Amino acid sequence: MSKHEHVSLSVIRRLPRYYRFLGDLVKSSVSRISSRELSQRMGLTASQIRQDLNCFGGFGQQGYGYNTRSLQGEIGSILGVGGEYPAIIVGAGNIGRAIASNIDFGNMGFNLVGIFDVNPEIIGTKIKDVTIHDISSLEEFCKKKHPMIAVLTTPRDAAPDIAERLAKLGIVGFWNFSHYDLSVKYPNIAVENVHLGDSLMTLCYMIKNIGGEVTGDTNNV
Amino acid sequence: MSKHEHVSLSVIRRLPRYYRFLGDLVKSSVSRISSRELSQRMGLTASQIRQDLNCFGGFGQQGYGYNTRSLQGEIGSILGVGGEYPAIIVGAGNIGRAIASNIDFGNMGFNLVGIFDVNPEIIGTKIKDVTIHDISSLEEFCKKKHPMIAVLTTPRDAAPDIAERLAKLGIVGFWNFSHYDLSVKYPNIAVENVHLGDSLMTLCYMIKNIGGEVTGDTNNV
DNA sequence: TAGATTGTTAATCGATTAACAATC
DNA sequence: TAGATTGTTAATCGATTAACAATC
Numbered sequence: 001m002s003k004h005e006h007v008s009l010s011v012i013r014r015l016p017r018y019y020r021f022l023g024d025l026v027k028s029s030v031s032r033i034s035s036r037e038l039s040q041r042m043g044l045t046a047s048q049i050r051q052d053l054n055c056f057g058g059f060g061q062q063g064y065g066y067n068t069r070s071l072q073g074e075i076g077s078i079l080g081v082g083g084e085y086p087a088i089i090v091g092a093g094n095i096g097r098a099i100a101s102n103i104d105f106g107n108m109g110f111n112l113v114g115i116f117d118v119n120p121e122i123i124g125t126k127i128k129d130v131t132i133h134d135i136s137s138l139e140e141f142c143k144k145k146h147p148m149i150a151v152l153t154t155p156r157d158a159a160p161d162i163a164e165r166l167a168k169l170g171i172v173g174f175w176n177f178s179h180y181d182l183s184v185k186y187p188n189i190a191v192e193n194v195h196l197g198d199s200l201m202t203l204c205y206m207i208k209n210i211g212g213e214v215t216g217d218t219n220n221v
Numbered sequence: 222m223s224k225h226e227h228v229s230l231s232v233i234r235r236l237p238r239y240y241r242f243l244g245d246l247v248k249s250s251v252s253r254i255s256s257r258e259l260s261q262r263m264g265l266t267a268s269q270i271r272q273d274l275n276c277f278g279g280f281g282q283q284g285y286g287y288n289t290r291s292l293q294g295e296i297g298s299i300l301g302v303g304g305e306y307p308a309i310i311v312g313a314g315n316i317g318r319a320i321a322s323n324i325d326f327g328n329m330g331f332n333l334v335g336i337f338d339v340n341p342e343i344i345g346t347k348i349k350d351v352t353i354h355d356i357s358s359l360e361e362f363c364k365k366k367h368p369m370i371a372v373l374t375t376p377r378d379a380a381p382d383i384a385e386r387l388a389k390l391g392i393v394g395f396w397n398f399s400h401y402d403l404s405v406k407y408p409n410i411a412v413e414n415v416h417l418g419d420s421l422m423t424l425c426y427m428i429k430n431i432g433g434e435v436t437g438d439t440n441n442v
Numbered sequence: 443t444a445g446a447t448t449g450t451t452a453a454t455c456g457a458t459t460a461a462c463a464a465t466c
Numbered sequence: 467t468a469g470a471t472t473g474t475t476a477a478t479c480g481a482t483t484a485a486c487a488a489t490c
Contacts, residue, residue: 020402042402047484060447079422098318102315103421105421110425181238192427194415194420196320207306231458255472268459279472281471281472282472283471
């Protein structure tokens with residue numbers, strides 16, 4: 001699918017943002033845009049946008065620019081948002097519930113098929129049509145439904161055991177909200193960490209050192 | 222405070238992770254560690270760790286390594302986690318409530334002083350001892366309490382207006398969970414974006430292209 | 443055709459890694 | 467003292483920016 005075999009993570013991480021901005025443009029009935037115009041809206045350089053897109057193919061037209069709708073489509077298919085990878089959430093606490101309610105899994109390439117928790121009071125209840133199961137039924141469930149990714153929102157202490165069980169069950173990606181660091185232990189599983197504490201601490205540094213002491217794009221997350 | 226004036230954001234973003242790992246080591250009663258040992262635990266190079274730390278000063282001792290407790294303290298004070306910057310949350314939906322309940326603001330340099338929402342049913346109630354106020358009282362509240370950072374967890378449509386009001390009220394940092402991109406409009410305010418959708422799309426790409434097509438550290442968030 | 447803007451190559455810049463002298 | 471490990475400089479690597487020929 002990709003033109004070049006190795007596309008750097010820096011490029012990949014910008015794709016969802018392009019996708020978002022292009023979606024906004026489509027919504028506003030802007031049908032074409034140049035790399036220069038897009039770069040100004042996004043706070044990037046036009047060079048970088050053209051360089052990024054050309055990792056995957058020539059989506060533009062000389063003298064014209066890019067068609068917003070078709071470019072968004074291309075980026076969407078590079079990211080795989082048309083897929084229906086089965087996903088589960090492990091941990092139905094505050095964060096798990098917020099994710100289950102707020103994240104539009106369907107439009108991001110996934111299909112939320114189950115939620116797991118230890119709390120007997122909520123087992124059997126549903127969040128947005130998805131049932132909360134007892135964590136003890138994790139193995140049985142996975143052997144049937146074969147989820148590909150797991151959203152980890154358990155407390156830190158529970159994370160190592162859960163991760164180990166899921167790794168054995170063939171999970172290929174972790175969306176990790178727990179404080180436990182999975183990357184070193186599972187190098188062959190895709191791990192996307194969302195360490196909210198780390199993010200807040202970074203903000204703490206930035207406001208303490210406001211006025212340009214930090215170099216680089218402040219807004220990389 | 223810092224040895225060199227300009228420390229790159231790449232370095233800053235690693236500091237909270239060092240802080241976390243050092244905290245774990247202290248908890249496990251490991252009182253000293255070499256850059257080599259730490260690098261293996263964290264999946265980095267020893268060179269990078271030494272290079273990073275020496276942006277701020279020589280915290281180690283030749284032939285010995287680093288004292289875990291004192292190094293954690295140094296990093297904590299670089300990040301500013303001992304501060305008490307007043308913070309507010311705007312938006313008491315699922316995400317806002319999850320953050321109010323789960324994030325340990327006190328240990329991250331902040332003090333959560335207020336939560337705001339538009340829903341009359343929850344105005345006046347509390348989350349963890351913090352009262353939910355009517356968004357219409359935002360100006361009055363801010364002129365009294367002078368919050369420095371705002372956690373934005375409103376729906377996308379409400380974000381531009383709220384951001385504008387907060388910018389006028391002297392907010393110096395946004396922890397932005399809304400889909401609205403603040404960075405371009407407010408270049409002088411520190412913005413830390415947590416675009417969960419972008420993060421999930423990145424994971425989607427990674428599992429689709431598993432097996433090494435992506436280069437770079439998979440776990441940068 | 444002339445103007446605009448891409449795709450792509452070359453130049454620059456910054457971040458990471460390697461090497462080693464300093465020193466505990 | 468000898469061994470270990472830092473702090474720091476130099477080398478490498480990768481990412482971003484600039485430039486421009488190709489072409490719509």
